[in-house]
Amino acid sequence: MSSQPIIEARNLDKFFGKFHALKDVSISVRQGERVVVCGPSGSGKSTLIRCFNALESHSSGTLVVDGIEVFEGSKDVRKLRQEVGMVFQQFNLFPHLTVLENLMIGPMKVRKVSRDQAERTARTYLDRVHIPEQAEKYPAQLSGGQQQRVAIARSLCMETRIMLFDEPTSALDPEMINEVLDVMVELAETGMTMVVVTHEMGFARKVADTMVFMEEGRIVEVAPPDQFFTAPSSDRCRMFLAQILEH
């Protein structure tokens, strides 16, 4: 892991109308770092990581991702998104395309890669997420866990340098959570820079370099996992951990 920051957010504020969703948020993610973000529902976790690939535009502050300054109306937004993949809670696969086409459409239309090349890449990453045999099916024919793995592969096919995950296992039946987490652990082992919003603390312990706790639009705690789980400095964080670790 280099010490070069690949995401650098300084004093971000985000308003939805009058609602103050992010309050003076500063965070820096180094290349190859794995950051796990947790916190109660509505604390601004999604909003923060959606700012990182410009799905939301921050209201003030500065944000530099992979050397690209992100701001509303920037011409570089598409360039940025080609470097930053996103995996959603609801998978958001393209239902009218087969699995293979889901993986090929980005490289072909956005990166202008040849069909052959795109298909080779797609099959490589389908192997990586352990479902090569599902290539010709439509998303609706797959289980939730399989769909989410296809979604991960779809992002990987863009050869992104950063991957954002927004509660990737929250919409899954319990028995499918691990197949997705396993793929994410393997991805972490390849050195991918990852920012993961999740409440799967077992996963966090295994892969996180840095834990972030958010509440009411603020980052309340940033710590390495050992310290985060054993001696969090804020009471709110301790209470939150006690609540979710009960299960």
Added chain:
Amino acid sequence: MALSETAGLHGPPIPKPPVHQQVLNSVPVAVAIYAIVVGLIVYGSFAGAQNMGYNWQWYRVPQYLYSFTDDGFQWGEISVGLVATIRLSILSFALATVLGLVVALLRLSGLVVGSAVAVAYLELIRNIPLLVLLYLFYYVLGPIFGLDRYVASILTLAVFHSALISEIFRAGINAVAVGQWEAAKSIGMSTGQAYRYIILPQSVRFMLPPMTGEMVHLIKSSAIVSVIAVAELTTIGRNIISDTYMSFEIWFTIAAVYMVVTLILSVGVSFLERKFTVDQ
């Protein structure tokens, strides 16, 4: 105890509809009632015509559909008119679809100017009767821009129907989940690419039924161009009648031809639609 358990598992039994409704809805009874009603209407009009002393000449009608002469098989005037109507409708519908898509995209563009232009266009068209629109295109814009009656007809029908079609597009586009936009954007697609590869292909499913309705509507309203004497089904009907005075037979026939075409269209599309949903 046992009783309440069954109720809990399967819910309360669905009450049967009342007996008279069951009888009326059974297939033979429904068909018989339908046949009687249609028969009465047909009989009533024929009897009425008889009382007027109308001279029915149905035997002269087929030659206007097709004929066998020494030269072999030939399409009749009504069939030629039908082809003209279909051609006019297809051209108008294609143009209406393009216009409708542009207007819908303008409205959804988020640009203030774009949606203002679109809304003004829609309000203008919605509030002008089709017949007046046709006169505007033919008698006003026609001389100015050198439009012949055929082009004026196509433009009129296209513009008139583009208003509803743009609403169909807008609803179809909005029916696609927001997550699809986000997924498309997050793999780096531009708005145009997202529309083309992700959003519009999914909207088709929502748009197919109302678009069929609109096509049927357009075929029917295309009859109006007979007022500026464009050669199509209705105009041909009028011409035949002025030659032969068989107004009852010819109008019945023309109405039936429109009906057959629009019914075939509706049935064909609902078949397509079923195939479409199965594929996904």
